[in-house]
Amino acid sequence: MYWSAGSYSKQDSAHREAARIADAINAETRVQAALTKAGLIHRVLVSASQPDVKSALENIGIKGAWRVRIETSAQPVVDNSELAKIPDDAPSHGQPGQLEVTQYSLENAVTGRSTPLPATNTMTAKSSYNPASLSPDNSNFFSGPSVQNKGRWRSDIGFEHRAFQNPGLLNTEKNHPSVSLQSEYYRTWNDGDDIFAFVPFVRFDGQDKRRSHADIRELTWVHVADSYELRSGIRKVFWGVTESQHLVDVINQTDAVENPDGEEKLGQPMINLSWLRSWGVVDIYWLMGFRERNFSGRQGRPGFPFQIETDDAVYESSAGQYRGDFAIRWVHSIGDLEFGLSHFSGTGREPTLVPRFTRANGIPESVVLIPHYNIIEQTGIDSQYFLGDWTFKAEAISRGGQGIRYEAATVGFEKTLVGIAGSRGDLGLIAEYLYDGRGASGPALGQDDIALGVRYSFNDAAATTALLVTLIDRESHEYLTTLEASSRLGERLKITIEASLVSNTRRVTPGLLGFLEVLSDPHADLAFLRNEDFIKLELIWYL
């Protein structure tokens, strides 16, 4: 291993400099010729056999030396006829020539691998050059001293309007305007091996006080080592593969006021050790503290005719919200098969809503719902297999702790038709089957349902995509259809459209009575969403 301390067009200048360096820092030096586009050059190489040669070189005024590995037996392949072509009148030491040979392997990018030397390209241009005078550029985004070192803020504002087709069961408003702001602070140091990120989020809703809320999505420090990553702080973690529901994904609490589809999550405090092995990645999570699920208020949509008393939430754990939960996950891929095996032990994120009656003279006067949070043990598996245009997906869980242990699964596929009908676009066809072992006593959606969907990516400059999915309840024959589409407007604006429609369900008489009627009807799983059909338009402005 050698350090290159500079290059000269004149061989004797190179030898003089080599001798000077040898004397000054008492190191072995040599001169090696190479042909480059800049012509024939003579490199001064300093043996790296003693430590800290670089600082020694800097002390004698040679900055930006870079390391090269050459075999000691390697002889410069320089044809004598080429030598003869280059007159020895090129500028001497220290003047960077007309460089096209910039961007050498700079010092802080050291590898033990061989740098090709000497070169065999024959060039006609002639000039001396001195890479030592080239300062390493400061725009290293990936690692090393970088622009991102300094940290930076980025923010976006979302202007949203939700329009509902009908007033809600409790005669709630049809139009719901809202504004949200999300910022991100991100910085790295220690050659990118330490990362800090802070992502606060806030929403103001024009109708629903409960939907006006703030959350820290991320406040995290990540340390990267050779065989592990340690991630501490508030984070978001996603597990799973299927489209229609996410059974395996249990780490973060759902931000239920954000979106009824459950895709938005609240930040979760944790310490996560990610251990990288040849046989996959093992993630161990210590989840510190519990985030309660939030619910839309009486003015919000989808509306509940009952007050949900989140303040009176009941926990199975005596530690309540302060119980430490644990999770572990192993992910690996073998060829075209990817799979994850996970276990979660802790307070389940989904509450059971238990009615509580207030009585006057022994007669029920009013009813409120109290969220009950049980301790669950959930083992999950998620996998996908790629076969040409087909992606087969499966998720399955077994959960104990909420009544008797039960199993649930989602299996399906997505087939992608690339460049369909000679267009630029890709059409994805999605089909999934949703199963829940609890049957009728299970959730409204996902007991015995089929999801059919199409995804179209236009592959245009605006990255326009649309996803249409219909969920069919096989027992009640009700349909829930959702549409999601988005496109870019210029460099800093994005528009998204979302719509949701329930069809083929029973009528609901307005008011509390109608709601109770629907709840007691086993063939009306989705009727409570009947009046909640909406279209949502959001404009996101990236500041």
Next chain:
Amino acid sequence: MIGKNNVLSLCFICIVVATMASAETADEKGLAIAIEADLRDQGWIDNMVELQMILRNAKGNESKRQLRLRSLEVPEDGDKSLTIFDTPRDIKGTGLLTFSHKQGDDDQWLNLPALKRVKRIASKNKSGPFVGSEFAFEDLSSQEVEKYTYQWLRDENYEGQAAYVIERRPIDRNSGYTRQEVWIDKEHYRLLKVDYYDRKQSLLKTLKSSGFKLYLDKIWRPEKMSMYNHQTRKSTDLLWREYRFNTGLTDKDFTRNSLQRAR
């Protein structure tokens, strides 16, 4: 004294030698050129580079993307690369990890930081446009000799440089092309120009590379690659800058974990 027979046998030898010299078929010559071009591009080990993409529609309206790429040479297989988007802002931090393979499909994963999700891309999607540009995924993935069959067509001067013109036909039937015509300069074996023919055998796109610079004394890289779509009259320019080689990247910089944390 040279007899008549000797003159005849000399002529015969000349003919045999001439025949032997041309015994290399056009296919063999095409392959030899491709192999030489591949050999000349070996030994770059790893690199980091910044990339600006300028997309133009038929009316000349532009949209831009700013990307960062890091790549790792994998001698026995295709290369590994990690691409991160800085603009447009809605996809800021989105990363694409690619493991190219000499044979079979490339493996690709997309990190969507807003969703905290890493999605594997169905690998047959090689003919699809890369982020709405005129470059298909297969145009940007590592160009391995094994991915095509070759035929030398002719020698031709291209913009003042002596060049070979070879035809290459993709082996993968999921490719968007039936064939490509490639101009390779005789001195340095750089890909100067590529004509892409679609499945209907008509000229689809032309790629022109210019502003070649030499790195590591041996690796040539263009500063600009322009792809023009003859059928839609759309075009995409790739402007490469801040090339840095031998930066010390390893396999560990090309994992799903490193994809997830890159922003």
